[in-house]
Amino acid sequence: AQTVTQSQPEMSVQEAETVTLSCTYDTSESDYYLFWYKQPPSRQMILVIRQEAYKQQNATENRFSVNFQKAAKSFSLKISDSQLGDAAMYFCGGFGNEKLTFGTGTRLTIIP
Amino acid sequence: GAVVSQHPSWVICKSGTSVKIECRSLDFQATTMFWYRQFPKQSLMLMATSNEGSKATYEQGVEKDKFLINHASLTLSTLTVTSAHPEDSSFYICSARGLAGGYSGANVLTFGAGSRLTVL
Secondary structure, eight states: OEEEEOOOSEEEEETTSOEEEOOEEEESOSSOEEEEEEEOTTOOOEEEEEEETTOOSOOEETTEEEEEETTTTEEEEEEOSOOGGGOEEEEEEEEETTEEEEOOOEEEEEEO | OOOEEEEOSEEEEOTTOOEEEEEEESSSOEEEEEEEEEOTTSOEEEEEEEETTSOOEEOTTOOTTTEEEEEEETTEEEEEEOSOOGGGOEEEEEEEEEOTTSSSOTTOEEEOOOEEEEEO
8 A cells, every 4th residue: 555645735936946845655565656747727647757766866857856765755846947837736646556646736836 | 758548528417327438548558547536626536447458446435336447458448437426527537557668668657638527
């Protein structure tokens, strides 16, 4: 079984600034993957970044990077140089035991 | 990139009727498809997992006779909401997982655009 917890229902950030979204998880699997998905108002789920648990190096994708602390079971997302188009719901997810489980989401607002 | 087509994007039906939602992987073979339900302003709740040629595995609390899932081929899975009632109104999203080494990647899930169901 696995659980994913996002403790920040809402976050806001000034345009061009940096924001960090928190996520913790719990799993009994030894092999798993972690993801951040973005859901804009269109409700299309868009993959932002993914991390293989066996990799120690933090994943990065352009302005998006993660801080993966395996021992602490923490997987935060950092968005640098925030843009208006980053406004969306962000879901942290864990894939293990053949299923992808999501946290409750964080609504990110970008302040112009 | 990998594309998953979900149809219809929205549907309105009368109470008591059945509605079928299709989920197709357009440019890769999906060994596994997942069906989620999302209530307004809430997270995605996994309903069931389907593997091609096998019976779907339902999550606890999901009625398998109400939500029929068929995964007859490597590119198509369907969700049928049988005898729909207003409480079944929701946003349903599918996602597909590709073959290992395939274009989509074994552990990258591609999502459809979702289907909004309204039962009158």
